[in-house]
Amino acid sequence: MSLQDHGPHQLRGDEVQLWRFFYEDAWAQDALIATDYDALITPSERQRMLAFRFEKDQRQYLAARALVRTVLSLQANTPPADWRFGATARGKPFIEGPAAPTPLHFNLAHTHGLVVCAVSTAHSRLGVDVESIDRRTAALDIADSQFSPAECAWLRGIPPEQLHQAFMQVWTLKEAWIKATGEGLSAELSQCTFALPTPPVAGPAAVPATFHGDSAEQGMHWRFIQALLQDRFAVAAGADTQGQPLRCRVFDTVPLRHHAERPELAFTAA
Structure with a gap:
């Protein structure tokens, strides 16, 4: 992922970005995508993925890991494979390393066919x-x-x-x-x-x-x-947001392949 990819997708001030990955469509169109995403994850993540009994659940897990890694790398000069994650006692994920110049906060959600990542520097x-x-x-x-x-x-x-x-x-x-x-x-x-x-x-x-x-x-x-x-x-x-407006920009992506902003879906909750 080259640095010239970063500019249009950098977080602006106190905004939240929502990144959407319709991963089943991507899997159907690209035979190499699973191999490329598998190369990004850690051995422990791979072990967790393989613990899922069904291939569809393994695919969803791998899509989520690829999404969060590439979204974070658009905000920091860190290759997607280098991110390391931890979780609180109640399961909320956080970045263990490497440290970004500005702290990054994220959250992931997934269901069959869609993975979404929210990222912000302003809202922990x-x-x-x-x-x-x-x-x-x-x-x-x-x-x-x-x-x-x-x-x-x-x-x-x-x-x-x-x-x-x-x-x-x-x-x-x-x-x-x-x-x-x-x-x-x-x-x-x-x-x-x-x-x-x-x-x-x-x-x-x-x-x-x-x-x-x-x-x-x-x-x-x-x-x-x-x-x-x-x-x-x-x-x-x-x-x-401590009472401030919640400003969202929305992007569609296929990690490591392409991404595009959806300006018509941008929204502010005042």
């Missing part, structure tokens, strides 16, 4: 989530046990044919929040209420959040964005 509490709308769940049962009363009431007002999509839109917002905080499964999802419009929109759109209980004072600090992609995926991103 940064989270992203993606879910396939085709993934079937007992939406209302899960909502009753995990969501706030206001969110449950909102879901019950959604037409049945849109219910699963609406549930996934709320779920990705919840996941983006707890991934940003690093609390993982210890977080009480009902402590935060997301106010999506009725009917839900494709986006991208800012989604107001209200925090309850011990988290109430945090509400003014956070900003969230939610969108649907290709009528197949729900994607959400959130960050503790």
Whole structure:
């Protein structure tokens, strides 16, 4: 990856970049892509990849590792294979080395067919989530046990044919929040209420959040964005911006091959 690739993709001030990799399409079009990505990962990462029983899960894991490594290398003079990663006790990943001149913060999310990476220099509490709308769940049962009363009431007002999509839109917002905080499964999802419009929109759109209980004072600090992609995926991103706008630029990429900004998808959550 040459240094001339960096300029147009450098982070600007306090923005967040969202990088999208529709990896199944790339695998179908390029027979060498798996070999090139395998050359980037560490022996321990390869061991984790091979622990997955099914090839589709191995492919998803490898796509995620290739994506985060190449996205970070667009921001720092570091080859993609040189990055080393750790995780907190509750599983939030972070960069162990090498040190970048400006600290980089990232978060990854993946579902079958799509991997997304969020990266920022300004927001250390940064989270992203993606879910396939085709993934079937007992939406209302899960909502009753995990969501706030206001969110449950909102879901019950959604037409049945849109219910699963609406549930996934709320779920990705919840996941983006707890991934940003690093609390993982210890977080009480009902402590935060997301106010999506009725009917839900494709986006991208800012989604107001209200925090309850011990988290109430945090509400003014956070900003969230939610969108649907290709009528197949729900994607959400959130960050503790200390109340400042959350500015996002969006890029599509095939790591080590090509990448392109999608300026029509840029969005600010004020």
